[in-house]
Amino acid sequence: xxxxxxxxxxxxxxxxxxxxxxxxxxxxVDIQLPQGQVWGFLGPNGSGKTTTIRMICGLxxxxxxxxxxxxxxxLKDSARIKRATGYxxxxxxxxxxxxxxxxxxxxxxLYQMPNRRRSVDETLDTLGLTHRQHQVAGALxxxxxxxxxxxxxxxxxxxxxxxxxxxxxxxxxxxxxxWDEIHRLSTAGLTVLVSTHYMDEAERCDRIxxxxxxxxxxxxxxxxxxxxxxxxxxxxxxxxxRELAEVLRHQxxxxxxxxxxxxxxxxxxxxxxxxxxxxxxxxxxxxWEEVEPSLEDAFIALMARxxxxxxxxx
Amino acid sequence: MDEYxxxxxxxxxxxxxxxxxITAVFVKELIQMRRDRMTFxxxxxxxxLQLVLFGYAINNDPKHLPTAVHVEERTPIVRSLLTALxxxxxxDLVFETADPRESARLLARGDVSFVVSIPVGFTERxxxxxxxQLLIEADASDPAASSNAVARAEEIVNRALRHDLKxxxxxxxxxxxxxxxxxxxxxxxxxxxxxxxxxxLLGVILTMTLVMITAIAMTREAERGTMENLLAxxxxxxxxxxxxxxxxxxxxxxxxxxxxxxxxxxxxVPFTGALWLLLAGVVLFLIANLALGFTFSTxxxxxxxxxxxxxxxxxxxxxxxxxxxxxxxxxAWAQVVGEALPLTHFLRIVxxxxxxxxxxxxxxxxxxxxxxxxxxVGIIAMTRYKRTLD
Numbered sequence: 001x002x003x004x005x006x007x008x009x010x011x012x013x014x015x016x017x018x019x020x021x022x023x024x025x026x027x028x029v030d031i032q033l034p035q036g037q038v039w040g041f042l043g044p045n046g047s048g049k050t051t052t053i054r055m056i057c058g059l060x061x062x063x064x065x066x067x068x069x070x071x072x073x074x075l076k077d078s079a080r081i082k083r084a085t086g087y088x089x090x091x092x093x094x095x096x097x098x099x100x101x102x103x104x105x106x107x108x109x110l111y112q113m114p115n116r117r118r119s120v121d122e123t124l125d126t127l128g129l130t131h132r133q134h135q136v137a138g139a140l141x142x143x144x145x146x147x148x149x150x151x152x153x154x155x156x157x158x159x160x161x162x163x164x165x166x167x168x169x170x171x172x173x174x175x176x177x178x179w180d181e182i183h184r185l186s187t188a189g190l191t192v193l194v195s196t197h198y199m200d201e202a203e204r205c206d207r208i209x210x211x212x213x214x215x216x217x218x219x220x221x222x223x224x225x226x227x228x229x230x231x232x233x234x235x236x237x238x239x240x241x242r243e244l245a246e247v248l249r250h251q252x253x254x255x256x257x258x259x260x261x262x263x264x265x266x267x268x269x270x271x272x273x274x275x276x277x278x279x280x281x282x283x284x285x286x287x288w289e290e291v292e293p294s295l296e297d298a299f300i301a302l303m304a305r306x307x308x309x310x311x312x313x314x
Numbered sequence: 315m316d317e318y319x320x321x322x323x324x325x326x327x328x329x330x331x332x333x334x335x336i337t338a339v340f341v342k343e344l345i346q347m348r349r350d351r352m353t354f355x356x357x358x359x360x361x362x363l364q365l366v367l368f369g370y371a372i373n374n375d376p377k378h379l380p381t382a383v384h385v386e387e388r389t390p391i392v393r394s395l396l397t398a399l400x401x402x403x404x405x406d407l408v409f410e411t412a413d414p415r416e417s418a419r420l421l422a423r424g425d426v427s428f429v430v431s432i433p434v435g436f437t438e439r440x441x442x443x444x445x446x447q448l449l450i451e452a453d454a455s456d457p458a459a460s461s462n463a464v465a466r467a468e469e470i471v472n473r474a475l476r477h478d479l480k481x482x483x484x485x486x487x488x489x490x491x492x493x494x495x496x497x498x499x500x501x502x503x504x505x506x507x508x509x510x511x512x513x514x515l516l517g518v519i520l521t522m523t524l525v526m527i528t529a530i531a532m533t534r535e536a537e538r539g540t541m542e543n544l545l546a547x548x549x550x551x552x553x554x555x556x557x558x559x560x561x562x563x564x565x566x567x568x569x570x571x572x573x574x575x576x577x578x579x580x581x582x583v584p585f586t587g588a589l590w591l592l593l594a595g596v597v598l599f600l601i602a603n604l605a606l607g608f609t610f611s612t613x614x615x616x617x618x619x620x621x622x623x624x625x626x627x628x629x630x631x632x633x634x635x636x637x638x639x640x641x642x643x644x645x646a647w648a649q650v651v652g653e654a655l656p657l658t659h660f661l662r663i664v665x666x667x668x669x670x671x672x673x674x675x676x677x678x679x680x681x682x683x684x685x686x687x688x689x690x691v692g693i694i695a696m697t698r699y700k701r702t703l704d
Contacts, residue, residue, distance in 0.1 A: 059545055061704055082548045094541035110547045 010035045010191035011056055013067025013074065018051050018060060027050045027214040028065070033193060035159075038186045040205030042299070043194035048214040049195040050090060053162050055125055056193075058088045061235040070159055072288050083111070086153035092145045094152060096138025100129055103137050103151055111156035119155060127151045144173030150181060154190075161185065164193040167201065168259075199295045210299060217302050222295055229298035232271045236264040237245050238286035250279035256300050269299045350661045352615070356622045359560060360629070367633045367648075375462050376643025379427040382409035382420050385690040389437040391478055395448070398474030400428065404463035417451075421500060423676045424662055427453050427460055440475070440492055454499035455669040457512050459640035468495040486630075501669045508581045513668045516573045516636045520596075521603055521631050522624075524566055528559055528607025529620035537616055551699040559604035566600040587667035591674055596662035598681060602656040602688040609691050612698035631657045659683040 012031040018026040026048040033039050035203065041049050054060040058078025066073075072080045092101045104123055124130045124257050127147055136147060146166055154161065163182075167175045186192055194205070202208050202222065209219045218225055236244065241264040247258040248266050253273020255277040257266045268274050271290075278288050347354060362467055381399070385392060399405040409426060411417045417429040431449040439446040450467050452460045472491035502509045505580070523695075534540040544554065577583040614620035634648055635657040644652065652658045659680035666672030666680075674681075 057546060059542065079548060079550075082546060086547075087546040089539065089542050089546070091539045093539045093541075095540055096538070107547065110549055 008146050009068070011067070011069055011193065013056060013069070013211075014065060014068065016052060016055055016065035017063045018048070018055060019063045020257065023212055026055070026062075029211065029214075029216050030207060031056075031216075033191060033192050036186065036189060037206040038182060038192045038204070040202045041193055041211065042197075042202055042208055043195075043211035043217075044050075044244070044303075046198075047211045048197065049211055050164055052211065053087070053164050053193065053195065056081075057085050058082055059087075083156075084158055085160045085162060086158035087162045088146075088149050088153045088164060088166055092149060094137050094149055097136060099134050100124070100140070100148060100189045101133040101135050103148070104155060107152045108172055109154055112230070113156060121218070123151050123155050123191055141172045143178075146170055146174070146178060147181070148176065154185060158190075159191065161190055161194075163191045165195050165197065167196065167198065175201070199299075202295055204213070208295075210302065212303050217299075225302075226293050226295060226298045229293065229301045230269055231267045231293040231297055231301050232274055233265055233291050233293040233297055234269045234274055234288050235291045236266075236278075236281075236288050237262070237284050238284075241286055244281050244286075248281055253277060255304060256297060258297075265294070265297065267293055267301065269301075329511065331648045332570060335504040339688055341413075352619045352622060356626060358480055362625065363626070366629060371644050372639045373643035373645075373649035374458065374639065376459050376640040377403045377463075378406045379404060379460070379463055379642050380408045380425065381405040381428040381430060382411050382417050382426045382606040384411050384414060384417050384429060384431040385406050386432060386434040387436060391437050391440060391475070392432055392641075394478050395471060395474055396430075398470050402466060402470045404466055404470070405430070411477075412704060419676075421451060421673055422666070422670050423454055423687045424453065424666065424670075428463065440489075443492070445492060445494045446498050449496045449498065451498040451500055453501060453670075454503065455665050456636070457499075457502060457507060458510075459642055459655060464497050465500070467497065468493075471495055493525070494599040496533060509583050509669060510665065512573075512577045512583050513664045514661050515564035516570065516596075516664055517599065517635070517657050518637055519569060519573060520566055520599060520627055520660075521657050523569065523598060524562055524603040525610065525627060526621065526624040527562055527565070528604050529610035529614060529624055530617050531558060531562075532608060532611030533614050533617045533620045545700075551696055555605075555608050555695060559601075561609060562604055563597070563600050566596070566603075570596050583668065585668050588673070590675070591672075592667045595660060595667070595677070595681065595684075598684050598688070599660040599663075602684050602691070605688050605691045605695060609698065612695055612700075631655050634658070636661050653683070654687070656687045659687075 011031050014030045016026055016029045016031075017024070025125075029048070029052055031052075035206050041053070051060060055062045056067075056074060058069075058074060058081050062074070066075065069081045070084050072078075072084075074081065095106070098106065099122060101124065104120045105116065108119055112142050115117050124133050129144075129148070134177050137145065140148060150163075150166065161182075167178055170178065174196075179227050182192055182194065183204070194201075196202065205225065206224060207219065207221055210217045210225070218228060220228065242259045245257045245259050245264055246252055248264075253268045254266050255268045256263065259265075264279065266274060268277075282288070383396060385396070390617075396407060405428060407430075409417075409420055411420070411429075414431070417426075417431070420426045421429055421578065429449075429451040429452070433447070433449075436446045437450070437552060448471060450464070452464050454460055471493050474497075475492050481638060526596055535544060549557075578585065609625070610620055610623040614623055635641070635655050636650040637657065638651065641649065641652060641658065662680040663672075663677045666677050672675075
């Protein structure tokens with residue numbers, strides 16, 4: 001089972017480009033996602049994540065590039081890709097004026113599922129929504145809507161799941177439940193590509209693909225990406241450290257200063273420059289120590305290196 | 315003076331503050347209006363359309379109505395009679411028939427509005443001063459279309475003869491007219507407007523509600539974001555289209571039943587033809603309108619735009635189809651536009667079947683026209699319906 005063997009790749013796309021009129025949304029993206037893994041798709045807003053996912057599942061025609069999804073050509077075989085893929089849109093896109101059961105029933109009919117009634121019953125049971133099955137879907141809370149959508153897109157037992165920011169605007173408990181479900185599906189053999197903004201979610205993935213300005217910046221495991229960034233991070237704790245951020249941000253050698261987790265983090269490529277900056281900002285009761293850089297720091301460093309948005313918006 | 319202004323400073327401040335907020339909203343509205351190109355275009359196009367239609371296309375005094383003549387003798391007097399009819403501009407003598415059954419068929423099919431019959435011995439009886447009868451059968455299923463021509467008939471005929479009856483025949487110059495013009499109003503002898511309007515309303519109501527409802531049903535998916543989901547699932551365009559419009563065939567069926575019952579029991583509109591033929595026409599017409607609504611939904615980007623497109627189509631439909639104003643009274647270009655509208659043909663079917671007892675052969679051209687419209691519109695819808703979000 002060599003991961004590079006084409007038959008083992010759930011997604012194998014090369015040089016994907018998408019232009020909308022004059023604007024380039026995605027600019028030459030390659031993704032080789034082995035079957036059975038959970039990959040995180042990260043990047044800032046407007047970096048081209050949604051567009052890439054839509055091209056993979058046949059909702060958008062690439063302007064250039066080629067590739068296969070589950071062995072089917074993404075340019076010619078979108079009908080077959082749709083049958084074997086579950087795609088969960090960023091915005092809840094099931095029918096708010098249909099009940100939970102009617103939504104699932106509609107999906108089951110479209111995929112011509114045998115034993116439709118039983119499948120719907122089972123799905124409702126797994127979701128724990130049997131007692132609410134006759135409520136309209138529009139009345140569900142954000143977290144429940146996402147769980148319903150996930151159940152609906154996995155009901156036809158797809159081999160690949162494409163989830164576009166499934167946990168945006170969902171509370172922490174619901175997010176955790178959602179991720180447990182993703183891991184359960186993955187263990188059952190599904191391949192998952194999930195886009196997200198949350199760094200903690202990235203760490204739940206087998207591998208991360210980072211997209212910025214329509215280009216693939218880096219990919220790999222969390223630890224590798226942090227190592228690749230070559231960042232050094234110092235953390236300060238103590239009273240009043242938050243005010244130090246403004247000062248330190250403009251010190252030479254400091255790429256990034258941010259206050260989170262009740263501590264100030266500064267990062268840069270050189271330890272000595274950072275130490276000099278720290279030395280100048282030693283206050284009373286402020287303790288500095290070197291820590292492991294966070295994924296967020298690593299991405300910001302990578303972004304800065306990749307340069308600003310060079311896509312043509314003319 | 316200074317004091318006066320000073321006292322009012324807070325008032326002026328409040329006023330300018332209010333003015334700047336009004337300006338803010340005004341500027342925002344202007345920008346949004348300009349961005350919504352479709353609405354902007356409609357605001358300009360609809361008045362122009364109405365001006366053209368009401369100003370040029372509609373004519374309540376239709377002339378040049380097609381007429382068949384059934385003449386059993388040819389004499390100079392008959393000839394000058396026919397010439398007088400023709401030069402009156404109301405009657406265009408387009409058919410000459412030898413067989414009364416042929417004339418009746420032309421009238422039933424709506425190919426002619428009038429049949430003028432002049433019997434054998436007409437001239438001889440005229441010369442003898444016996445006031446012979448000249449028969450004009452009029453298609454009164456649309457009373458407005460034929461009324462002026464009918465009203466002028468006797469005057470036209472007698473004035474023509476006054477010209478001929480000179481010299482030796484001068485003594486015959488009429489006090490009462492030398493010819494008795496008999497008018498037979500066919501299909502709607504009492505010229506009851508409802509007989510014409512109520513069957514027509516069937517077509518108008520179906521057009522308006524069904525085009526709008528399907529246009530909106532589809533744009534709603536796009537507006538609510540559910541379209542992306544629908545596209546991501548394995549449903550082909552024609553499957554979505556058929557599935558989407560099928561429920562509304564039922565809605566149209568219910569509307570048809572209500573209108574037909576009202577026509578029968580509230581307005582006493584006669585029903586002389588075959589019910590099956592009318593229903594076949596209704597089904598075909600329903601499909602045409604639903605396909606059009608679906609096509610609009612592939613063009614419109616919002617439910618609002620779908621409404622506007624529906625209105626844009628509805629306006630010529632109601633004005634140029636012969637529903638409100640006599641079709642034959644319209645100039646040639648407007649008739650061409652009218653021919654392209656399914657409502658025009660449906661009105662011919664529904665009025666033909668209900669009022670004239672028309673059979674399939676009489677209305678088959680109308681059926682064919684609606685079928686062609688449906689196919690063309692369906693093809694446009696299929697090519698415009700996107701399988702992707704591009």
